[in-house]
Amino acid sequence: MRIGILGAGSMADALGTRWAAAGHEVMVSGRDPGRSAERACHMTAQAAARGAGRGGVPAGGASGEARSCAVVEVRSGSFAEVAGFGDVVVVAVREAGLADTLRAAGPALRGKPLIDVTNGAAPDRYDPTRPLAHLIADLTGGHVVKGFNLCHxxxxxxxPPVFDGRPLAVPLCGDDPAAMEAARTLVADLGCTPVNGGGLARAMQLEATAAFMIGLWFGGADAQAVLPPLPSSGDHQPA
Ligand SMILES: NC(=O)c1ccc[n+]([C@@H]2O[C@H](COP(=O)([O-])OP(=O)(O)OC[C@H]3O[C@@H](n4cnc5c(N)ncnc54)[C@H](OP(=O)(O)O)[C@@H]3O)[C@@H](O)[C@H]2O)c1
Known part of the structure; x- marks a missing residue:
């Protein structure tokens, strides 16, 4: 898959490096071309050091058929070049720069799968009436899937991210089946388990959950301990 990442910061680095190590083609973009190029160079080196997918999960997922996946050099470009490059475009910029970045990315985002990993700048001031995922959808006309925003x-x-023997479960909220399928693939390629979080209307709940959990972590609480395991979660019919 060709993955364009709007952003060349920490999240672009962490996710993009893992996806490059899994055999995907990745292009990143920040505001400064020199810094973005340095980031891409660093990601290529890190992905190659992980052994062309052996340090991560081969493209196709943890249980997918192992394929040969040589690391392709991570590229950098302008926001518009990244938007045109990606079969999927990941939005990984700070809230303060979101609207400007999407405007600079331009019309190539229309109709594309967009993976929105963003959170609000200040968890204690999160405004559920202005979800970032909806702002991204409105500004771009892309098929937004919200995910990857719950974890540091x-x-x-x-x-891979495995805790107490269980792969991390990653909830995804989106409406477009093809975009959701692409997001599930990218979750599996990290060695994680995709979870259907419902349609894009529920992205606000995912953003609010992140804001709440981050508040608990900042306060030193073990946020994972606030929820019971499934057998103790009540008598529910599966959706
Ligand atoms: N860090 C985490 O643990 C984490 C976890 C989950 C979700 N997130 C979310 O993921 C997104 C990216 O986070 P990050 O940790 O990758 O941030 P970061 O390291 O600070 O990188 C932010 C990126 O946004 C770009 N940007 C564009 N306009 C900007 C502006 N006006 N102000 C600041 N940055 C601007 C930056 O460009 P330059 O490269 O030119 O500086 C940079 O590429 C954020 O929405 C964040 O809430 C972060």
Missing amino acids: VDVWRLT
Whole structure:
């Protein structure tokens, strides 16, 4: 898959490196071409050091058929070049730069799968009436899938993220079946398990959950401990 990443910061680095190591083609973009090129160079080296997919999960997922996946050099470009490059485009910029970045990315985003990993700048001031995922959809006309926003960047660097013997489950919210399928593939390529979080209307809940959990972590609480395991979660019919 060709993955364009709007952003050349920590999340672009962590996710893009893992996807490059899994055999995908990746292009990143920040505001400064020199810094973006340095980031791409660093990602290529890190992905290659992980052994062309052996340090991560081969493209196709943890249980997918192992394929040979040589690391392709991570590229950098302008926001518009990244938007045109990606079969899938990941939005990984800070809230302050979101609207300007999407405007610079331009019309190539229309109709594309867009993976939105963003969170609000200040968790204690999150405004559920203005979800970032909806802003991205409105500004681009892309098929937005919200995901990857519940965990700190260091979690996405783990190869793979497994806790207490269980692969990390990654909820995804989106409406477009092809975009959801692409997002599921990218989750599986990290060695994680995709979880259907419902349609894009529920992205606001995912953003609010991140804001709440980040608040708990900042306060030193073990946020994972606030939820019971499935057998103790009540008598529910599966959806
Ligand atoms: N870090 C985490 O643990 C984490 C976890 C989950 C979700 N997220 C979310 O993922 C997104 C990216 O986070 P990150 O940790 O990768 O951030 P970061 O390391 O600070 O990188 C931010 C990226 O946004 C770009 N940007 C564009 N306009 C900007 C502006 N006006 N102000 C600041 N940056 C601007 C930056 O460009 P330059 O390269 O030119 O600086 C950079 O490429 C954020 O929405 C964040 O909330 C972060």
